[in-house]
Amino acid sequence: MTYYSTKLDSIFQALADPTRRAVLAQLSSGPASVTDLSQDFDMALPSFMGHLKKLEDGGLITSKKHGRVRICALRPAALAPVRGWLEQQNDRWQGRLEEYVTTLAKDEDYGT
Amino acid sequence: MTYYSTKLDSIFQALADPTRRAVLAQLSSGPASVTDLSQDFDMALPSFMGHLKKLEDGGLITSKKHGRVRICALRPAALAPVRGWLEQQNDRWQGRLEEYVTTLAKDEDYGT
DNA sequence: TGAATAGTAAGTCATATGCCTAAGTAATTT
DNA sequence: AAATTACTTAGGCATATGACTTACTATTCA
Incomplete structure (x- = not known):
């Protein structure tokens, strides 16, 4: 399986969930912290973090720790x-x- | 969850697999029978049929039985x-x- | 320094996924 | 009518997914 195909697998897999698509929509307004992002979702934080991980593994977002706060951002051209x-x-x-x-x-x- | 969102769920889910994307590529050349389509895939027929079902449930293809042969086709605008x-x-x-x-x-x- | 905040790790559970084999049915060919 | 072809159904297996709770760590605030 080519890299391109594997890439598409993880991108489409990441997009195959309403929560994750909603996160991308939110991030299109600009970077946000995990706490900010999670406000609109009625789910446990570890579950929500799991979604963010899926998006990052798919290369759709990046995240960086600043002190105790993790900031997420869309990756342009993702x-x-x-x-x-x-x-x-x-x-x-x-x-x-x-x-x-x-x-x-x-x-x-x-x-x- | 809106119908649109559910629709996107199943479409992206259908696309999150290299076999199913390859089937769509094949069908872009025109309708084909299940047997014809399955030639290029090294997997058991029931497994392959499972992928076709996923594509059909996602509204990306249609299929129709003609005698003992099932013909699949892309849905335009899918x-x-x-x-x-x-x-x-x-x-x-x-x-x-x-x-x-x-x-x-x-x-x-x-x-x- | 202790409290509060913002994640992080681990384990659990129910369901879904992607594959298999075996057996079956329906339609066509011989 | 029997054989062959083209699916179709059923059950099983290993892994993944999406959610939970609990407990923890790291950082900031009071």
């Missing part, structure tokens, strides 16, 4: 592999559409 | 919710960037 994959998928689909359109045009040329 | 979410996320990030740039401009105005 979702680039997702965009890349969507584009790839779309190109293949578009390629097939163009082939189909070309075939239609030929059929029309030969048609009565 | 990935629209993913694009939508990325756009949303990007807009929030861009909005913050613009706010940041505006703040910088103000600082420069007031600066010596």
Whole structure:
């Protein structure tokens, strides 16, 4: 399995949960501490920390300790592999559409 | 949890596996039977069928039985919710960037 | 210095996931 | 009609996931 594929695995896995997507939405307003981030979620802190770990392991966020406070931030371009994959998928689909359109045009040329 | 969020859960979950992404890539060339699709994968048929079910439950493909053969096809626009979410996320990030740039401009105005 | 705050580590539980094999059913071919 | 093909169902196994509670450590505040 290529690195790219493994990367996509962990990114999509990280995104496959509403809590984690909500965290990314919050972080798009700027860096925040774990405590700040956790305010909007009705779950135990260790559970919430687990989600942050998943996001960091997927490369979507970074975190750094400042004293007793851990600050999390979005990683710009973190979702680039997702965009890349969507584009790839779309190109293949578009390629097939163009082939189909070309075939239609030929059929029309030969048609009565 | 909104329908949209649940939808994203199952789509991202479906995409969080290299086998399922590879199936989507294959189907972007056009509809195919289960047997045709499974040729490229070194796994037991029931396991492979499980992946197809996940893709179908996520709304990314459709399948229809024709006699004893089941034909699978991509659903156009199936990935629209993913694009939508990325756009949303990007807009929030861009909005913050613009706010940041505006703040910088103000600082420069007031600066010596 | 003790109290409070902000995480962190460990263990548990129920459920989900990704694979397997075996056996079965339905449709087609011989 | 029997054999073959193309799935489909069921059960099992090991691992992962998402939540919990408890207890702990590190840092800051009073």
